Amino acid sequence: xxxxxxxxxxxxxxxxxxxxxxxxxxxxxxxxxxxxxxxxxxxxxxxxxxxxxxxxxxxxxxxxxxxxxxxxxxxxxxxxxxxxxxxxxxxxxxxxxxxxxxxxxxxxxxxxxxxxxxxxxxxxxxxxxxxxxxxxxxxxxxxxxxxxxxxxxxxxxxxxxxxxxxxxxxxxxxxxxxxxxxxxxxxxxxxxxxxxxxxxxxxxxxxxxxxxxxxxxxxxxxxxxxxxxxxxxxxxxxxxxxxxxxxxxxxxxxxxxxxxxxx
Numbered sequence: 001x002x003x004x005x006x007x008x009x010x011x012x013x014x015x016x017x018x019x020x021x022x023x024x025x026x027x028x029x030x031x032x033x034x035x036x037x038x039x040x041x042x043x044x045x046x047x048x049x050x051x052x053x054x055x056x057x058x059x060x061x062x063x064x065x066x067x068x069x070x071x072x073x074x075x076x077x078x079x080x081x082x083x084x085x086x087x088x089x090x091x092x093x094x095x096x097x098x099x100x101x102x103x104x105x106x107x108x109x110x111x112x113x114x115x116x117x118x119x120x121x122x123x124x125x126x127x128x129x130x131x132x133x134x135x136x137x138x139x140x141x142x143x144x145x146x147x148x149x150x151x152x153x154x155x156x157x158x159x160x161x162x163x164x165x166x167x168x169x170x171x172x173x174x175x176x177x178x179x180x181x182x183x184x185x186x187x188x189x190x191x192x193x194x195x196x197x198x199x200x201x202x203x204x205x206x207x208x209x210x211x212x213x214x215x216x217x218x219x220x221x222x223x224x225x226x227x228x229x230x231x232x233x234x235x236x237x238x239x240x241x242x243x244x245x246x247x248x249x250x251x252x253x254x255x256x257x258x259x260x261x262x263x
Contacts, residue, residue, distance in 0.1 A: 028101040035097040040090035049082030053162070056085055056169060059137065063145035064158060071159045081162050088170070092133075095126055116250060117191065125184045128236075132180030133173040140176070140219070140228050147222040175218040179233050186240025187247050197248075200241050207237050 043052065054061075057070060064070075072078045091098075099122055107115060152158050189195050195203075211233040212226075219225035 025105060028105045032094070032098045032101045035094045036090050039094050040086060043086050043089055043093075049086045052089055053082040053085045053166075057162070057165060059141035060145050060160060060165060062142075063149045064160075065149070068158055070162050070165065072163070073161045074163060077161075077163050081166055084166060092130075095129075099126060117247060120247075121184055121187065125181055128180040128184065129177040132176035132178070135180070135228075135232065136172050136176035140172070140225050143228065144220040144222055144225040147224060148220055172218070176229065179214070179218075179229060180236060182233055182236040183240035183243055186237065187244045190241075190244035191247055197241060197244060200244070204237070208234055211237075 043049075047055075061070065072081070074080075103119065103122060106118075110118060149158060186200060190197060190200065208230075211230055215226045215229040215233070219229050
């Protein structure tokens with residue numbers, strides 16, 4: 001007697017009606033929104049929108065001349081800007097919950113080898129984005145703002161606008177967060193076969209030049225900030241090459257097994 005045959009498709013029988021997919025998508029979106037709202041409610045009471053903005057502005061305030069403060073040009077800026085910061089903080093803190101809802105929605109439609117690829121990449125990309133934003137706040141801002149203030153003419157009274165500062169910080173967080181996604185991009189390109197590992201190693205010098213150009217465009221006009229972004233990008237590129245080797249080896253689709261004929 002021959003052994004039972006494995007199913008041709010491990011997803012066979014898991015199909016759902018289109019309307020049911022829409023209902024599940026709605027539920028997942030609502031759960032993500034509820035998560036953001038819950039964290040926003042907590043942050044609104046503790047530490048509060050004003051205190052959150054004070055934390056965000058701390059690197060710049062420390063670099064301002066003694067007695068100087070930030071200003072609010074808009075009439076409602078003192079109210080709206082801290083609220084924006086609270087909303088953005090709620091979205092950032094709930095990002096793992098949001099990504100979990102996305103994962104729970106798409107995971108049933110993925111093969112086992114695809115799950116081995118997607119879940120680690122989603123987790124790693126989230127952590128890398130957090131690391132990029134934290135690196136920008138704790139290191140880059142601490143080096144860049146004092147250097148910028150030293151360049152200001154004596155005749156200029158430095159009093160940055162709170163809304164302009166928020167826009168600058170968001171831009172910098174996104175720039176550093178995206179820059180820290182270099183390993184994820186490398187892994188995806190290598191896994192999809194767009195480039196080979198040998199090509200990635202050969203293009204190392206070109207990447208350094210491109211990373212230097214990006215660093216010069218997105219960072220404040222001081223060499224410390226530029227180097228602070230350039231060096232991690234180069235190191236992360238090397239990390240991406242190593243990670244790509246591991247992913248390619250462990251996320252290959254299983255080869256089709258030959259069918260044994262029943263005697």
